[in-house]
Amino acid sequence: MDGAAPTAGEIAAMVPRLRRYAVALVGSIPDADDLVQDVMERALASREALRDPSRLYAWLLAILHNLHASGHRRRRRRGPEVPVEDLADALALSTAPTDRSAVRDLVRAMARLPEDQRRILLLSALEGLSYRDLSEVLEIPMGTVMSRLARARERLRVMMEGGEQQVVRRIR
């Protein structure tokens, strides 16, 4: 079915995966559910625009990133950021007791990363995207994929292992 727009069912099949990514990116289940609903709405309304069905998930991610970027500004106007503690609790409770504190630390640290670093870490580690796919989905050159990924990993490591110390000098 090359060139055919995705069906509603094909878009729907992506919801669980998209929702998982959205929650991890946004740091809040209710906000992510709102966001995913907006993405679905936008995708269904403009699915004729997608010419290459094999890029369905990448296309949904692009819509999600755009909507989140604009919605994020709205939310900042509205007031304080959503608490990540609810998500940290929810995820810690779904994990083995020995891993709980690591999961909490991770969720808190992820929330403190700049958005572009959080995106690339999640797309790589959670979504398993290759460098090429990262470059395509984030619309950045390969060189930037690698430097951003390296910087994000190092920053997360410093936060997880050493609190607020200086981020490495080796990545300038």
Next chain:
Amino acid sequence: MTASDNDFDDGSDGPVTEAELHAWMDGELPPGRRAAVERHLAGHPEDAARLGSYRRAADLIADAYAPLATMPAPEAPRRPKWSWRPAAAAAAALLLFVAGGATGWAVRGGGPAAVVDSNTQVAREAAAAHSVFATEVRHPVEVAADQETHLVTWLSRRLGEKLTAPQLAPLGFELMGGRLLSVEQGPAAQLMYQDRNGRRLTVYLRRCPVSSDTAFRIAEVGRVTALYWHERGVTWAIAGDVDRGLLQDAAHRVYAAFNS
């Protein structure tokens, strides 16, 4: 972004760059450079340790957020203004029948009530879990098939049901492993199988005490087809993006494995 973003020079230590270390860890390094990077790591244990730490963080990210695939939403979608926007209503319906079907959302105060019998709900959970985990490259399963005894004991204990991993090898599908999932009603198990062409089938099951025994039924969610049935307190589903004939053959084998 500035030009310095691409500057990965490792200082005085030689030609291996920071970007190459990451590419090596991610399996993205051109084969010609592997030996150089491995030599560098052997001579720089602090870099090897740092990469180890990145890898553990990546594993932690994958594991920590995995439960979101089946975690129930804490409340219904909050905006009641859908009715006059057809695309929004359709989007809401999709959420209900996919995420919602899997996790038990309901629309508050009217709207299309998702009244679903509990076996059908299990089939939707199975399809949702299949869409999420069968596409995983790095972490398709939580416990791999080479630890089959451990896997089976662990899942049996958590489900409170004695399991054996059904053999689908005659159909060309080998067991990859399995994982434990949690839904509102309690624990669920997923076993994953793969054939030579990388096609994957998942077997999903959980206790569903209120149901009575059923024949095989079929549910479709997007591309994923799930064949499901209830037998003595447990609802089973086998899900895949494959033709129904193959699913039926697989279902008969799974059914036979538990009723022999």
